[in-house]
Amino acid sequence: MKGKLLKGVLSLGVGLGALYSGTSAQAEVSTNQNDTLKVMTHNVYMLSTNLYPNWGQTERADLIGAADYIKNQDVVILNEVFDNSASDRLLGNLKKEYPNQTAVLGRSSGSEWDKTLGNYSSSPPEDGGVAIVSKWPIAEKIQYVFAKGCGPDNLSNKGFVYTKIKKNDRFVHVIGTHLQAEDSMCGKTSPASVRTNQLKEIQDFIKNKNIPNNEYVLIGGDMNVNKINAENNNDSEYASMFKTLNASVPSY
Template sequence: MNYNVYMLDHHLGIFVGGTNPNKRAELLANSSVFDDIDVVVFNEVFDNRASQILIDALAQKFGYLTPVLGRTKNGWDHTEGWRSTSLDDGGVIVFSKYPIEYKSQVIFRDGCGADWASQKGFIHTVINKGGERYNIIGTHVQADDDTCNIAPSVVRQDQFAQIESYIFGASRSADEMFFIAGDLNVAKDSQEFSSMLATLNASAPTNYAGAPYSWDPAVNGLAHANYPNFKGQLLDYVLVERSHKQPKNWHNQVLDIVSDRVELPGTQEPYYFYEYSDHFPVTAFEYADETTPTQSVRPNNKPYNAIRLKHRLTGEYVYADPNVSNGWLTYGPDGEQSNAKFKLDNWHPYIGTCIHDHDYVQISRTDGYKDHYWTYSGSTYYTEDHDSSDFMKISRLTESDSCIQNGDVVYIYDHAHHLWTSPNKYLEPSNLYIQGTKELPVGENGLFIIEMDNFEFSDWESSLSYK
């Protein structure tokens, strides 16, 4: 497995926004993500505290590990290219369930932009599994960066050439496999992909399975928070170098895993994500077996993009004003009207994949006034262009750890936050409008049945090869 875990140094929080790497490391270390994994290469374990949480927990689960690339010269059999003036380490570490017989770290000779401040490079490990030796190169190469004075793709090609030169010079037996795992910062659908493979002397996987992208702001909340308008990319790989022993088949499978709730600091109140990282992990294997995931974790049919809220007491639906963009929310009997359908999301990502109880949410129109959100004036709700109520939340009457789905009984509540926080008040139909005047706990008049599509998931079975 290769996994970019987005654990930037916590001192950078003032610049890049807090991402709570310690909590994410704790959740990840105690998850089932690595239960069937023999070797994992982590990228971006820059934060010392977060990486130590991972090390302390996963050292017991795996048994063998390297130091973090570029953090120390101790614990290595070989170090090359060390730069003592660098401000940060290289953020790569390898864990293995089988003995690591050799550990080498090589710092890249070149980099640009922010990457030059860190000791980016690669790790070479030799792992002995039952008498058969496997070579793992773990790396994280040059990222795209507008501050570079040279094209980042040129720097990457030089780094790929340095990796292949090292492999050639290592003089390992041709009977040993050589894997190159990392966030290679090259999109699979780009022209650079073929030149990367050629420079690394690596083969493309025979099978791409799982989610289409390892970095995808459309469905990953952390990625969306930083790059809301970017398209997904497949950037993370486990490749096989061609001059050594070859597998009969080779899968790369991206897993769209989710985490428990991670609380992050906001400007006024904390907010939440359900992500271990802004990347998804990619697993690699010769053949699928009974442990291989065969469908996505996240729904693929955008079920929250067209919801209706049916009042449980009266059977009437919440309406937006069909005649104006910023009209009051009302209610009526016909749920098939276009102004009775809304989009529900939890801010990041824009397309919600799983809404949980007590999540912050925003609700927008799906008729001719797209991206007009529910907000309030006084205690009465209306829709406004790109201006959502900031602290609105949703929950089920009977709470659950699962996602809110079709047929659930829900209530929506909200509060203001100016110089102080006002009490939470639940929304209900009242005097022809949708209003929030009564404090929690919710009364019967504040209960709605959510109507939406049932979840559908991507089937990965056809992309998998079995023995």
């Protein structure tokens, strides 16, 4: 903090791809072990203790940091690391396993980022709640705040974190995001339409990066898009998400 639906890992490439589960998900890029990048996404649900003082945020920061399931990845995308104290504690607990880390999206705009893009503001009551930690060096870190949200999301710096990660002698580009929530407080604004525009912002960013065709791009996080009963429906928001991102579902 400054002052839900389906969680997932989308793996895209400029060979572009996605993976979903309830709270965390994993994807692997490439079948060659030397080129494989194991990526996990995890919504840790660390809402501000100012609003939810009895939800065990600090205790969970310690439990997650010590848990076996979060170890032995190459990259972990964290969502909803909103509470400042608990998120700092979690990132500290993960430092030994994942020494290369970004700051939390939208919490500040200093030298911890190579660039801050989009609609960043220093005044919203909530940050973007996304961070990426990596076993491998991070050559570039960019935070991007979406142009618009609706409902309470409009009072946050939601967007995405971009990282350029170097494993051995190859680069992989990993984006962590948390899209617009489904919320009755959006009024006449459709949350799905907001998510579509946010996905377009991600795709535009990728295009403008001019990433080489032989380097993978992975997108992960809490997409707030329902996969259930949608995989074979070409008109579903789930299918539209992949079309917008020019992505395909990865194997996992």
